[in-house]
Amino acid sequence: MIKYPNGLPQTKPEKVAIKVKSTSSANRGMGLESRINLSNDFYVEHSVAVITKRPTPINIVKVDYTHGARITDAFFEKQSTTDYNGVYRGRYLDFEAKSSKLKTSFPLNNIYKHQIDHLLRVMHHGGIAFFIIEFTSKNEVYLLDASFIIDCYQKQERKSIPYVDIQKNGHRIIEAFLPPLDYLKVVDTVYFR
Amino acid sequence: MIKYPNGLPQTKPEKVAIKVKSTSSANRGMGLESRINLSNDFYVEHSVAVITKRPTPINIVKVDYTHGARITDAFFEKQSTTDYNGVYRGRYLDFEAKSSKLKTSFPLNNIYKHQIDHLLRVMHHGGIAFFIIEFTSKNEVYLLDASFIIDCYQKQERKSIPYVDIQKNGHRIIEAFLPPLDYLKVVDTVYFR
Numbered sequence: 001m002i003k004y005p006n007g008l009p010q011t012k013p014e015k016v017a018i019k020v021k022s023t024s025s026a027n028r029g030m031g032l033e034s035r036i037n038l039s040n041d042f043y044v045e046h047s048v049a050v051i052t053k054r055p056t057p058i059n060i061v062k063v064d065y066t067h068g069a070r071i072t073d074a075f076f077e078k079q080s081t082t083d084y085n086g087v088y089r090g091r092y093l094d095f096e097a098k099s100s101k102l103k104t105s106f107p108l109n110n111i112y113k114h115q116i117d118h119l120l121r122v123m124h125h126g127g128i129a130f131f132i133i134e135f136t137s138k139n140e141v142y143l144l145d146a147s148f149i150i151d152c153y154q155k156q157e158r159k160s161i162p163y164v165d166i167q168k169n170g171h172r173i174i175e176a177f178l179p180p181l182d183y184l185k186v187v188d189t190v191y192f193r
Numbered sequence: 194m195i196k197y198p199n200g201l202p203q204t205k206p207e208k209v210a211i212k213v214k215s216t217s218s219a220n221r222g223m224g225l226e227s228r229i230n231l232s233n234d235f236y237v238e239h240s241v242a243v244i245t246k247r248p249t250p251i252n253i254v255k256v257d258y259t260h261g262a263r264i265t266d267a268f269f270e271k272q273s274t275t276d277y278n279g280v281y282r283g284r285y286l287d288f289e290a291k292s293s294k295l296k297t298s299f300p301l302n303n304i305y306k307h308q309i310d311h312l313l314r315v316m317h318h319g320g321i322a323f324f325i326i327e328f329t330s331k332n333e334v335y336l337l338d339a340s341f342i343i344d345c346y347q348k349q350e351r352k353s354i355p356y357v358d359i360q361k362n363g364h365r366i367i368e369a370f371l372p373p374l375d376y377l378k379v380v381d382t383v384y385f386r
Contacts, residue, residue, distance in 0.1 A: 050314045052274055055250035058264065071251065071267040081245055085278060087285035090319030094280070121243045126283030 030180065032099045032134045032141070036084065039179035049184060051086030051093060054079060081118045088184060089192060092127035094119065095146075099134040105160035106133055108153055116153055119146040128191050132173065132183060133166060142170030143186045223373065225292045225327045225334070229277065232372035236281075242377060244279030244286060247272060274311045281377060282385060285320035287312065288339075292327040298353035299326055301346055309346055312339040321384050325366070325376060326359060335363030336379045 030038075033053075043049040057080070062073035082096040096115050100106045111131075119129040129146035148169050152161050171186045223231075226246075236242040250273070255266035275289040289308050293299045304324075312322040322339035341362050345354050364379045 044314065047314070047317065050311070050318055050320070052247075054245075055248045057248035058251050058267070069269055071269070072265060074251075074264040074267060076262055076264070087287070087315055087318045087320040090285070092280035092283070092285040092320075118243070121237065121240070122280055124240065125243055125280045127243070127280040127285075 032097050032132070032136075032181075033083075035175075035180040036097055036132065036183070039181045039183065040084075040086075042179040043184065049086060049088035049093075051084055051088065053084055054081065078112070078114070080114055082115055088128075088187065091191070092122070092125075093187070094122045094127050095130045095132060097132040097134075099136050101136050102160070102163075103135070103137045104163050106135075106163070106166055107160045108156070109159065111149065111153060116150055120150065123147065128187065130187075130190075132181075133170065135163065135166075138163075139175070141173040141175065141181060141183075142166055143173055143183055143190065144170040145190065225290050225325070225374075226276075228368075228373040229290055229325065229376070232374045232376065233277075233279075235372040236377065242279060242281035242286075244277055244281065246277055247274065271305070271307070273307055275308055281321075281380065284384070285315070285318075286380070287315045287320050288323045288325060290325040290327075292329050294329050295353075295356075296328070296330045297356050299328075299356070299359055300353045301349070302352065304342065304346060309343055313343065316340065321380065323380075323383075325374075326363065328356065328359075331356075332368070334366045334368065334374060334376075335359055336366055336376055336383065337363040338383065 037053060040049075040051045040053070043051060057077040058071075058074050059077050060071055060074045062071070064070045064072045082094055084097065085092070085094040087093065096111070096119070098106070098110045100110065122129045123146060131144045131146060131149050132141060133144060134141045144166065149161075152158075152165075171190055173181055173183045173186050176182060230246060233242075233244045233246070236244060250270040251264075251267050252270050253264055253267045255264070257263045257265045275287055277290065278285070278287040280286065289304070289312070291299070291303045293303065315322045316339060324337045324339060324342050325334060326337060327334045337359065342354075345351075345358075364383055366374055366376050366379050369375060
């Protein structure tokens with residue numbers, strides 16, 4: 001087993017070597033989820049945090065065992081929670097990531113009630129809960145504390161959150177080469193001041 | 194929205210009503226995973242904790258979009274982490290659950306290297322990491338701190354952990370009606386003394 005100086009096992013170095021392109025522009029055009037996953041790989045490899053994406057739940061109808069187990073009929077289920085959770089600096093982290101193609105607002109129908117309920121519970125038990133919201137047309141990504149989004153969601157005066165409100169209440173995550181989206185740097189300033 | 198006195202949203206009451214049988218013996222014969230899932234449902238509904246099972250990751254090969262999205266070819270992937278994680282009393286929790294049919298020992302080939310690596314990282318970042326191990330023939334379930342199992346795994350002097358060692362180093366989880374496996378009571382005594 002290859003070990004880091006801190007004694008932790010090293011993982012997936014070959015995977016990163018394949019994933020990472022040679023210029024920082026390589027991250028451009030990569031979907032939000034891919035950039036978060038790549039950042040999470042980076043965090044694990046550099047012993048920063050352990051944050052993982054929950055796999056998409058799938059309802060399996062039929063499995064063919066003729067040549068090993070092969071799923072021949074199944075359908076997608078909705079995630080009953082958020083997409084990401086993990087541990088950072090001793091704290092539990094839980095968040096959902098969403099992209100918006102609109103320039104002036106973020107539509108609230110992007111967010112589901114079960115995600116709101118889940119994040120409310122996470123906060124109740126002392127976890128850190130937030131959203132990562134991307135405006136694809138602007139190449140801008142923001143971290144927003146869950147309480148702000150939940151507040152907008154519960155008021156439902158509008159069907160979307162204006163971009164200016166996200167800009168005002170959110171915390172910009174600067175895009176870089178590696179990690180492509182260093183959102184934990186923002187988590188540091190928002191939750192560990 | 195129905196709310197608990199603590200203001201948290203209530204969920205899945207109908208699901209529990211269906212799942213729960215009328216006698217406490219109803220839990221007997223239920224698999225370890227089912228009893229943990231049912232306990233986690235109970236914990237969510239009673240605002241005790243938010244602990245969820247990660248869905249089994251599936252590699253999708255072909256999707257038929259003729260009538261909605263239907264997966265027609267896919268195969269199971271190995272979980273790269275453990276099965277369960279969540280937040281309890283402000284702390285991050287992460288664990289793996291395993292059953293053994295043997296009477297005198299727990300075979301270590303039940304545990305994978307990636308699970309060991311994952312739990313080492315969780316501990317490094319201040320999370321609570323453990324195993325829930327069941328001896329089906331004895332109807333006994335134990336919580337074992339991850340460090341004990343990792344120690345046995347890394348020594349590999351034997352290919353299994355003797356039952357007496359699990360009994361000595363583990364903490365018995367008493368089976369009940371609801372939650373069927375109140376492992377957080379044991380977590381309280383082991384990690385929150």
